Amino acid sequence: MIVRGSCLCGAVAFEVRLPFGRFVNCHCNRCRKTSGSAHSANAAVAPEAFRWTRGETAVTRYDLPPARSFATAFCSTCGSPLPHLTRSGREVIIPAGTLDDDPGVKPDRHIHWSSRAAWTCPASDLPTSD
Numbered sequence: 649m650i651v652r653g654s655c656l657c658g659a660v661a662f663e664v665r666l667p668f669g670r671f672v673n674c675h676c677n678r679c680r681k682t683s684g685s686a687h688s689a690n691a692a693v694a695p696e697a698f699r700w701t702r703g704e705t706a707v708t709r710y711d712l713p714p715a716r717s718f719a720t721a722f723c724s725t726c727g728s729p730l731p732h733l734t735r736s737g738r739e740v741i742i743p744a745g746t747l748d749d750d751p752g753v754k755p756d757r758h759i760h761w762s763s764r765a766a767w768t769c770p771a772s773d774l775p776t777s778d
């Protein structure tokens with residue numbers, strides 16, 4: 649099954665082949681910065697399961713210099729977070745809020761839970777870990 653995603657302005661679009669390898673809510677302070685929210689909701693797939701369908705040249709990537717592997721990507725026009733290939737090249741991280749279709753699965757845990765914002769929502773029914 650294929651699910652589609654896009655940015656806010658529509659300049660960039662992509663497709664992902666399911667299933668996801670991982671799907672988590674990450675509460676680390678880097679994810680809070682890049683999402684502008686309490687946590688990221690990130691899915692991951694192998695690079696072969698991902699392709700841009702529109703606007704790849706509008707994607708800007710940012711690799712956080714002091715980080716071993718933290719990176720983010722966003723639309724150069726509207727600033728929406730977008731998928732990026734990890735520095736290892738082993739997986740593509742997909743900010744799930746960019747998906748236009750229902751992948752039929754939900755995040756299965758909260759990670760970096762001890763780094764959560766003081767105002768974050770309670771942990772729902774998902775397990776937490778650091």
Ligand SMILES: [Zn+2]
Nearest residue numbers: 655657723726
């Ligand atoms: Zn855009």
Ligand SMILES: [Zn+2]
Nearest residue numbers: 674675676679
């Ligand atoms: Zn994170």
